[in-house]
Amino acid sequence: MIKKRSEELFSKAKSFFPGGVNSPVRAFRSVGGTPLFIRRGKGAHIWDADDNEYIDYCCSWGPLILGHANDKVVEAIKSTAENGSTFGAPTELENQLAELVISNHPYIEKMRFVSSGTEAVMSAIRLARGYTGRNKILKFEGCYHGHTDSLLVKAGSGLVTFGNTSSAGVPESFVAETIVVPLNNPDAVEQAFLQFKNQIACVIIEPVPANNGLLMQTNEFLGFLREICSQNKCLLIFDEVISGFRLGFSGAAGYFDIQPDLITFGKIIGGGLPVGAYAGSSEIMSFISPEGNVYQAGTLSGNPVAMAAGIAQLSQCLRPNFYHELESKTYTFVNRLNSISNKNRLFRVFSFGSIFWIAFTDREIIRTAEEINPASMSFFRDMYHKLLEQGIYFGPSGYEVGFVSAAHSLSDFDCTLSAFDKSF
Numbered sequence: 001m002i003k004k005r006s007e008e009l010f011s012k013a014k015s016f017f018p019g020g021v022n023s024p025v026r027a028f029r030s031v032g033g034t035p036l037f038i039r040r041g042k043g044a045h046i047w048d049a050d051d052n053e054y055i056d057y058c059c060s061w062g063p064l065i066l067g068h069a070n071d072k073v074v075e076a077i078k079s080t081a082e083n084g085s086t087f088g089a090p091t092e093l094e095n096q097l098a099e100l101v102i103s104n105h106p107y108i109e110k111m112r113f114v115s116s117g118t119e120a121v122m123s124a125i126r127l128a129r130g131y132t133g134r135n136k137i138l139k140f141e142g143c144y145h146g147h148t149d150s151l152l153v154k155a156g157s158g159l160v161t162f163g164n165t166s167s168a169g170v171p172e173s174f175v176a177e178t179i180v181v182p183l184n185n186p187d188a189v190e191q192a193f194l195q196f197k198n199q200i201a202c203v204i205i206e207p208v209p210a211n212n213g214l215l216m217q218t219n220e221f222l223g224f225l226r227e228i229c230s231q232n233k234c235l236l237i238f239d240e241v242i243s244g245f246r247l248g249f250s251g252a253a254g255y256f257d258i259q260p261d262l263i264t265f266g267k268i269i270g271g272g273l274p275v276g277a278y279a280g281s282s283e284i285m286s287f288i289s290p291e292g293n294v295y296q297a298g299t300l301s302g303n304p305v306a307m308a309a310g311i312a313q314l315s316q317c318l319r320p321n322f323y324h325e326l327e328s329k330t331y332t333f334v335n336r337l338n339s340i341s342n343k344n345r346l347f348r349v350f351s352f353g354s355i356f357w358i359a360f361t362d363r364e365i366i367r368t369a370e371e372i373n374p375a376s377m378s379f380f381r382d383m384y385h386k387l388l389e390q391g392i393y394f395g396p397s398g399y400e401v402g403f404v405s406a407a408h409s410l411s412d413f414d415c416t417l418s419a420f421d422k423s424f
């Protein structure tokens with residue numbers, strides 16, 4: 001495989017950007033080698049700067065549920081941009097996207113658009129603090145919520161800990177407001193509520209944690225969180241930046257039928273353009289400025305081009321059977337992958353809806369971050385390059401999940417499976 005052009009571009013990029021990239025995982029540090037520079041994408045396929053073709057299971061880390069350059073999304077972006085891309089004033093398209101979302105999502109009444117998942121989470125946390133008048137937040141080890149200061153924390157050594165910062169530049173005093181507990185552990189959550197009675201503003205969780213492997217949580221555990229939050233007058237935030245509009249239109253809230261107090265969105269909602277949102281009941285959302293006194297604003301929030309892309313994408317997701325078809329083809333694909341893994345017993349594929357994760361493990365199920373063996377990542381690295389050589393593209397880290405889009409076809413799966421067969 002020729003990578004000459006990607007190599008040249010990367011070496012130039014290193015003179016412009018730290019590590020040559022604008023988001024760290026793109027740099028291929030955990031798999032080694034040169035990142036591919038992508039020139040174009042169509043459907044489930046991408047082409048790199050050297051014109052090598054790949055079947056793409058990264059799908060920009062989740063937003064592209066219809067695949068690349070979906071005709072209707074492209075058309076909506078073009079025709080909207082012709083009339084101006086941003087006004088800093090309200091436009092009808094904001095109403096249209098909000099109506100499409102709210103009228104098809106029984107767990108929210110009002111929403112606010114922002115421009116990224118990070119911004120959505122940051123704002124939802126501020127709202128939870130403003131609404132409850134409390135400072136502390138509780139998060140789970142193994143969940144990612146974007147790069148907000150108070151969420152860049154990892155667990156310490158006890159069951160209930162204040163986080164240690166996982167990034168330089170985050171003040172200790174910020175981290176002292178973040179409690180970190182393991183996933184799937186009701187005792188740890190109970191202990192935290194006892195220890196910090198009436199101090200916890202919100203519990204935030206990815207209901208389907210998909211940023212550190214795929215750490216499947218049980219309905220019971222999520223139901224337990226709902227209950228303990230209500231008892232303690234603390235808000236439950238579902239961070240559905242990945243799971244929103246992916247596990248069905250109403251995401252994990254709908255899948256588990258659990259009513260969170262706030263939901264954060266990103267990725268799919270923008271149709272491949274930068275959009276995030278947070279949403280909840282009218283009562284809680286009324287605390288947001290200008291109605292309430294929790295301040296939050298954005299120059300490009302709800303800009304018409306991004307709204308049009310979101311509308312074009314989400315209205316296709318609302319087609320009857322859309323999610324059923326996506327999930328059943330993923331299910332078949334994952335089963336076929338697992339039959340390869342049954343032969344060699346090296347890896348196992350876990351999946352939830354159209355999200356899947358290849359884990360080098362012999363565990364039946366993995367529910368917490370500490371159940372992932374870091375040493376197993378060397379297998380992923382080897383597999384990664386073997387698959388890449390055969391035209392199969394995954395996100396370049398063994399902790400990342402893969403996504404199936406509506407554009408992936410049976411013949412894509414056949415190619416992928418035979419590449420797997422050859423690699424092992």
Ligand SMILES: *Cc1c(COP(=O)(O)O)cnc(C)c1O
Pocket residue numbers: 116117118119121144145146147206211239240241242266267276
């Ligand atoms: C991707 C992601 C974020 C951050 O979204 P950005 O758009 O990258 O800022 C937050 N939470 C979850 C669950 C995510 O998957």
